[in-house]
Amino acid sequence: MPMLLIQGKFRLKGTEPDGDTVHFVADNPNDWTLVGGKHPVHAVNGDAPLRLEGIDALETHYGGEHQPLQFGHAAAAELLTWLGFNSMERDSKEKVTASTPETTPGYILTGGGDIHNRAVALAGRGAPPATGGTAVTVDVPLLRQTANHHMASLGLVYPTFYTSLFRDLREELTKVAQSARTAGQGLWPQDVTTTGFKVTALSTITDDVVILPKLFRRLVDYFDLGMSVSCFPAYLAGKEDTLTVLSTGERLVGLHHVVTVTNGHSIRMTHPVEDLLFDEG
Structure with a gap:
């Protein structure tokens, strides 16, 4: 499955991240113009909100409501720890007021935006597997290096699939989610x-x-x-x-x-x- 690779950094301050959404700042803001399909909205500095492809975490702030917060917060904490954040502070409305470090390096693989103008993406940490601004064939081994796969494997999110995700990647996320369910991990027992x-x-x-x-x-x-x-x-x-x-x-x-x-x-x-x-x- 070909997807555009964008190199950059993840950031938290002033945003409301949860277990499947986070902000990402492209090193080269022009890379966003290369995204196929619906273009996500991004700031001049390359900052854009992400929705992680193939997974759905419990809501911590939707229409002024939330799902049981212990699970939503556990998913958010795991995602942000995996991305390299050591700590953060939130206000009463779930907005991050400070984080350590302020940003962490990483990359995303995306095929386009969603109806809320977020980039729908697979998120990776550290050095990317290819040059930013290029198309990369995403196979199962590469999927296994992403936050999306990690979160599903721990049972902290639901697998939730849209037509933008190819069959082999769906099947891999299904397999690890079902294994987590069978093992009674994460949210599955409840x-x-x-x-x-x-x-x-x-x-x-x-x-x-x-x-x-x-x-x-x-x-x-x-x-x-x-x-x-x-x-x-x-x-x-x-x-x-x-x-x-x-x-x-x-x-x-x-x-x-x-x-x-x-x-x-x-x-x-x-x-x-x-x-x-x-x-x-």
């Missing part, structure tokens, strides 16, 4: 995405249960409307997320095809997340 959970209040998903962040985000947006849980499938149908069930090849429009609500309050997904391939959008 995950109830497919076993189901009873929703009694917003606090159910912010404080009590561990579920797929994509499902959490849809629920937070839905609760803002003040409607009962029983109508959640109709809301999902209206959102028109487009996805493919990898095990069957079935193309679906709307998460209501893979999310059920029973007894007016109990929610579960009918497929494990690694069996779903989402269209970006």
